[in-house]
Amino acid sequence: MNNKYKLLEEKYVEEVASLVKVYEHTKTRAQVLVLSNDDENKAFGIGFRTIPKDSTGVAHIVEHSVLSGSKKYTTREPFMDLIKSSMQTFLNAMTFSDKTIYPVSSRNEKDFYNLMDVYLDAVFYPRMYEKKEIFLQEGWHYEIDEETDELKYNGVVYNEMKGVYSDPQNIVSDIMTFNLHENSSYGIDSGGDPSVIPSLTYENFLDFHKKLYHPSNSYVYLYGNLDMDKALNYIDENYLSNFESEDVDSKIILNEPFKEQKIVHDTYSASESEMGENKDYLTYSWCLGKSTDKLDLFMRDFLSELLIDSESAPIKMALLKANLAEDIYAETSSSETLDLSIVAKNTEVSKIDEFKNIVESTLRDVISKGLNKDLLKATLNKFEFAFREGGGVQRSIIYYIRALNSWLYGENPIDALEANDMIKDLNSKIDSGFFEKYIEEKLLNNNYSLITAVKPELDKSKRQDEELKKKLQEYKNSLSSEEIENIKREQKELVAFQMTEDSPEDKKTIPSLELSDISETITHIPREEIDTDFSKIHLNEHDSISWIKVLLNEQFTNSISYVTILFDSSHLKSEELQNYSLLTDLIGKISTDKYSYEDLDNEIYKTMGGFTINPTSYSDYERSGMLYQYASLKFKVLDEKLGDALKLINEIVQNSNLTDKNRIKELLLIEKSDIESMILQNGHSIATETVKSYYSSQGAYNNTVNGLGIYFYLAELLDNFDERWEGFKSSIISIKEKIFNKHNLIINFTGSRETLNNNLDNFKTFVNNLNNEVYSEGLTSMHSNIKSQGFTTSANVQYVSKGYDLSKLGLEYNGSLSVLGNILSTDYLHNNIRAKGGAYGAGVKFTINSDILTYSYRDPNLKNTIEVYDNMDKFLEELNLSEDELKNYIIGTMNSFDPLLSPSAKGDLNLVRYISHLSEEKMSQFKNEALNTTLEQLKSYAPTIKKAMDENYLCVIGGEEVIKENSSLFNEIVNLKR
Structure with a gap:
C-alpha cells in the first residue's frame, strides 16, 4: 500500500472467516477495516461519528439528503437510480444515536465499484449545498393546503418520525434512553422529534455535514473476495487524497452515573x-x-x-x-x-x-x-x-x-x-x-x-395536533401577503423540482451495467428426493399407500443441519383454523410429560440453535387455485446433535401438556402483544396481506391463521378466556392429534449428505412415533365477502394498499411485470407518494401468483395516495424510455429472480419450489422474459392495471380521524386496538 495507509493490525478471525486488517489512512487519519475472504458478496461501507446537539433530526435528515445528488452524480436521487438499476444485494443508509453509516454490497465487481463510488461522492460532495429543495423535501417545509388553505408541515423525515412517535413502544424506549442519559449526547433524539424538527434551519443542516462528514471522522469498511489493494488505492486516489487531516470535534458527551436510582x-x-x-x-x-x-x-x-x-x-x-x-x-x-x-x-x-x-x-x-x-x-x-x-x-x-x-x-x-x-x-x-x-x-x-x-393519555396526539394547527394558523395570520406568497412559491418550486425529469446528461452520470454483464440463467440450487425405507406408509387393509418425502439440499453449512418438517393440515375444518394457529404458538413453550416449560426451553437451546412451528400455505403454480396447507416445524442443530434434537422434538409433538390454563393464557397474551407491535412497525405488509385476503383463497387463509383475522379472534378469546377455556382446550388437544400425523409428511434437510445418511434411522424412529390415523379432507378454499376496510389506530400516519388478482383479468405473470414493478415503484410511486407526498416509502409488487399489490409506509396522506394508485395506467400510457433507461430498469430486477441467499435460505427456497411445482427452468424463463422486456409490452399493461385498481380492493391502517373523514371509501371501519 506504499505510504497511503498504515497497517495497524492483521489477524485471521474465525468468527467472520476472514483475514482482518486494520489500517489508518496516512494523510487524513481515516480509519479502515478490511475483511478478506472467499465470499462472492462484496461489501463497502463508510460511516461517520455524528453527534447531534438537539432533537431536530439533523443527523437523520443529512443521511437522507446526501444521497440526493452529488458533484459527479447529478440526478435528483442517485440512491433511487441505483435501487432501480443496479444488482445491489444491499443498499441503504442508517442513522444511529451517535453514528451514520452508508453500507452497500453486490456480487458483481463492476457493480460494486459503481455503488462504492456513488456513495463516496455522495457523502463528501453532496448537491444539497446548491439545492435547498433537497433539505425541504427530506427534512421539512411549509405547505399551504390547496383545499383548506391551512398552513402545515411536510417532509419525508418529519413524517417518518411522526410514525415513530405514534408507536407506544418507541415512545417508551425513548423515555428510558433520554432519562437514563439526560444532558448527554444520548439524551436527545438523533432521528428527530416531530415537534422539534421544524426548528432546524438550512444553515445548521449544512454546518452539521460540513463539520462531521470528513475523512478524519470516517470509518471505511471493505469485505469479500476482492483485490483489496486495488480497492484501497481507488478510495485513496479518488477521494481521501483530496482532503487534509483535520481535528474533527465529534466528541460524545456522557452524563455522570446516577448516585441513586x-x-x-x-x-x-x-x-x-x-x-x-x-x-x-x-x-x-x-x-x-x-x-x-x-x-x-x-x-x-x-x-x-x-x-x-x-x-x-x-x-x-x-x-x-x-x-x-x-x-x-x-x-x-x-x-x-x-x-x-x-x-x-x-x-x-x-x-x-x-x-x-x-x-x-x-x-x-x-x-x-x-x-x-x-x-x-x-x-x-x-x-x-x-x-x-x-x-x-x-x-x-x-x-x-x-x-x-x-x-x-x-x-x-x-x-x-x-x-x-x-x-x-x-x-x-x-x-x-x-x-x-x-x-x-x-x-x-x-x-x-x-x-x-x-x-x-387520552387523545394526547390529537391535542398536540390541534395545538400545532393553532400555532401554524397564528403564524400564518402574522405573515404578510408577500410572505404567504413566498411560502406558496417555495412550495411550487419544490414540487417542480420533485417532478422535473432528470436531463439525459444527468442520467448519463449514473454508472450502470450492461445486459451482457447479466447471466441469462439462475443459480442452480441442488435438490434431491431421497428414497428411504420409511417413505411409504400403508393407509388401510386395502393396501393404499401414502408417501413421505425426504428432500436433501446439499450445502456447506459449517456443520449445521437445517431441518423443516411439514405436517399436512389440509384436513382441518374452517372452524378449527384459528385455534390451530394459536396451537402452533404454544408448542415448544409449554410443559411436556418429561420437562417443565422452563426446563424444556433450556433443553431446546442446549440441544438446538432454534425451534419454531407456524401455519404455512403454498399455492400450486401449475394448478390454479390449488392450495397446500402445512404446519411447518423448523429447527437448526449442530450435525452431531441431530439425533438428540429429533428425540426432543418427538417429546414436544407427542407429549405437550395443553391443559395448563395459566401458562397458555400467558403465551396468548404475549402473542397478542407481538401482533400489536408488528401492526405499528410493519403496517404496509399487513395492509397488503389483508387486501389479498379479499380476493384470494390463499390470502383469506393466511389472514385467518397469520394476519388480522387471528388478531381479532385472539383478542376476543382473551376477553372471554374463562368462559371459553374448556372449549378451546378440547379443540387444541384434538387439533394436535390431527396435525402431528405421518401422512403426506415432507422432511426438507439442508446440510451435508453424510449427516442426513447417518441420521435416517433417527428420522425413521421419529416418523414411526407419529399418529397414523387417516382424516377426511377438510378445507378446500376460503373466500372473503369484504372488499375494503379501514383499520383505525391513534397513529398520525397511514399504511395504504390496493390490489387484485391480474389473472382474473386475463393477465398471467410474466417476467416483464417485475420490470414494470421496478419502474412504478422507483419512479412514479416514489416521486408522487414519497418525494411529493412526504410518505416514508411506497411501492408495488407483482407476484408470481399474478397479484398486483400497492403499498405506502408512514404516509401522511390517504385519498391522495389512492388517486396516485388509480392513475398508474395513465403514467404507463405516457411512459417513454430510452434504450438505456429500460436496460437499467431491467438490470435492477435481476436479483428478484436470483436472490442472494444463505445456505439455509437456499433449502427453504427449494422447498417452496418443490411444493409449488415451480421449476428452475420456469424461473429462468421468467428471468429471460424480464431481460427481453420492451417498452410496448410495458405500455400494453395499462388497461389491465386500470381494471385492477377499478376493482377498489382497499385496506388502510391509520389515524382514526383521517379514516373517518374518508369513510365513503370503505365497506367497513374497524378499530384496530383491542
Whole structure:
C-alpha cells in the first residue's frame, strides 16, 4: 500500500472467516477495516461519528439528503437510480444515536465499484449545498393546503418520525434512553422529534455535514473476495487524497452515573378505544458501562437473553407468574453506553412498587441460590450458534455494524468481531459463581438505574395536533401577503423540482451495467428426493399407500443441519383454523410429560440453535387455485446433535401438556402483544396481506391463521378466556392429534449428505412415533365477502394498499411485470407518494401468483395516495424510455429472480419450489422474459392495471380521524386496538 495507509493490525478471525486488517489512512487519519475472504458478496461501507446537539433530526435528515445528488452524480436521487438499476444485494443508509453509516454490497465487481463510488461522492460532495429543495423535501417545509388553505408541515423525515412517535413502544424506549442519559449526547433524539424538527434551519443542516462528514471522522469498511489493494488505492486516489487531516470535534458527551436510582412518570397518546385497564408500561433500566469493554459488551447482550427474553428467563417468569404484565421483553442500546432494560407491557402504573420488588428479589434469589446451570449452558449455546452461523445472508453488513461497537469509540474493531474464546472461557466459569457476582455488581448494586412508568393519555396526539394547527394558523395570520406568497412559491418550486425529469446528461452520470454483464440463467440450487425405507406408509387393509418425502439440499453449512418438517393440515375444518394457529404458538413453550416449560426451553437451546412451528400455505403454480396447507416445524442443530434434537422434538409433538390454563393464557397474551407491535412497525405488509385476503383463497387463509383475522379472534378469546377455556382446550388437544400425523409428511434437510445418511434411522424412529390415523379432507378454499376496510389506530400516519388478482383479468405473470414493478415503484410511486407526498416509502409488487399489490409506509396522506394508485395506467400510457433507461430498469430486477441467499435460505427456497411445482427452468424463463422486456409490452399493461385498481380492493391502517373523514371509501371501519 506504499505510504497511503498504515497497517495497524492483521489477524485471521474465525468468527467472520476472514483475514482482518486494520489500517489508518496516512494523510487524513481515516480509519479502515478490511475483511478478506472467499465470499462472492462484496461489501463497502463508510460511516461517520455524528453527534447531534438537539432533537431536530439533523443527523437523520443529512443521511437522507446526501444521497440526493452529488458533484459527479447529478440526478435528483442517485440512491433511487441505483435501487432501480443496479444488482445491489444491499443498499441503504442508517442513522444511529451517535453514528451514520452508508453500507452497500453486490456480487458483481463492476457493480460494486459503481455503488462504492456513488456513495463516496455522495457523502463528501453532496448537491444539497446548491439545492435547498433537497433539505425541504427530506427534512421539512411549509405547505399551504390547496383545499383548506391551512398552513402545515411536510417532509419525508418529519413524517417518518411522526410514525415513530405514534408507536407506544418507541415512545417508551425513548423515555428510558433520554432519562437514563439526560444532558448527554444520548439524551436527545438523533432521528428527530416531530415537534422539534421544524426548528432546524438550512444553515445548521449544512454546518452539521460540513463539520462531521470528513475523512478524519470516517470509518471505511471493505469485505469479500476482492483485490483489496486495488480497492484501497481507488478510495485513496479518488477521494481521501483530496482532503487534509483535520481535528474533527465529534466528541460524545456522557452524563455522570446516577448516585441513586431515578424514577420517571410519563404518558403516550391513545384514542378513547385504546384506553382502559392494562395499557401501561413499566420499565427497569441499567447502564452497565461502555461498549469499549469487550466483556461488558458481550455480557449485556447475554444477560438480556438469560434474565429477560428466553422462555425460562427468571425475571420474565417471575413477572408473568405474578400476573404483573401481559408481555415482558428486554431492550438494549446501540451506543457507547451499555444500556439494558426490562419492559413490562400492558400492565398498570399502580404496580410500580411490586414490579421493582419482583425484579430485585428475583436478582437476589439468582445471586444467593445460583443460576440454573442448564439455563446458562443453553444461553451460551445460543450465542455460540449465532456466531457459527455468521450473521446470515447480510453478514457482510452485520460485521460492519458489529465492529463499530468498539471501533467508533477508539478501540480495536477486532475485539467486537471475536467471541469464541470468550464463550469458551464463560463456559468454563459456569460453576465458579462468576455470573452471579457479575449480576450482583452490574445490576443489583448498580445505582445507575432508572424506573419508568408510562400510561396512555387520552387523545394526547390529537391535542398536540390541534395545538400545532393553532400555532401554524397564528403564524400564518402574522405573515404578510408577500410572505404567504413566498411560502406558496417555495412550495411550487419544490414540487417542480420533485417532478422535473432528470436531463439525459444527468442520467448519463449514473454508472450502470450492461445486459451482457447479466447471466441469462439462475443459480442452480441442488435438490434431491431421497428414497428411504420409511417413505411409504400403508393407509388401510386395502393396501393404499401414502408417501413421505425426504428432500436433501446439499450445502456447506459449517456443520449445521437445517431441518423443516411439514405436517399436512389440509384436513382441518374452517372452524378449527384459528385455534390451530394459536396451537402452533404454544408448542415448544409449554410443559411436556418429561420437562417443565422452563426446563424444556433450556433443553431446546442446549440441544438446538432454534425451534419454531407456524401455519404455512403454498399455492400450486401449475394448478390454479390449488392450495397446500402445512404446519411447518423448523429447527437448526449442530450435525452431531441431530439425533438428540429429533428425540426432543418427538417429546414436544407427542407429549405437550395443553391443559395448563395459566401458562397458555400467558403465551396468548404475549402473542397478542407481538401482533400489536408488528401492526405499528410493519403496517404496509399487513395492509397488503389483508387486501389479498379479499380476493384470494390463499390470502383469506393466511389472514385467518397469520394476519388480522387471528388478531381479532385472539383478542376476543382473551376477553372471554374463562368462559371459553374448556372449549378451546378440547379443540387444541384434538387439533394436535390431527396435525402431528405421518401422512403426506415432507422432511426438507439442508446440510451435508453424510449427516442426513447417518441420521435416517433417527428420522425413521421419529416418523414411526407419529399418529397414523387417516382424516377426511377438510378445507378446500376460503373466500372473503369484504372488499375494503379501514383499520383505525391513534397513529398520525397511514399504511395504504390496493390490489387484485391480474389473472382474473386475463393477465398471467410474466417476467416483464417485475420490470414494470421496478419502474412504478422507483419512479412514479416514489416521486408522487414519497418525494411529493412526504410518505416514508411506497411501492408495488407483482407476484408470481399474478397479484398486483400497492403499498405506502408512514404516509401522511390517504385519498391522495389512492388517486396516485388509480392513475398508474395513465403514467404507463405516457411512459417513454430510452434504450438505456429500460436496460437499467431491467438490470435492477435481476436479483428478484436470483436472490442472494444463505445456505439455509437456499433449502427453504427449494422447498417452496418443490411444493409449488415451480421449476428452475420456469424461473429462468421468467428471468429471460424480464431481460427481453420492451417498452410496448410495458405500455400494453395499462388497461389491465386500470381494471385492477377499478376493482377498489382497499385496506388502510391509520389515524382514526383521517379514516373517518374518508369513510365513503370503505365497506367497513374497524378499530384496530383491542
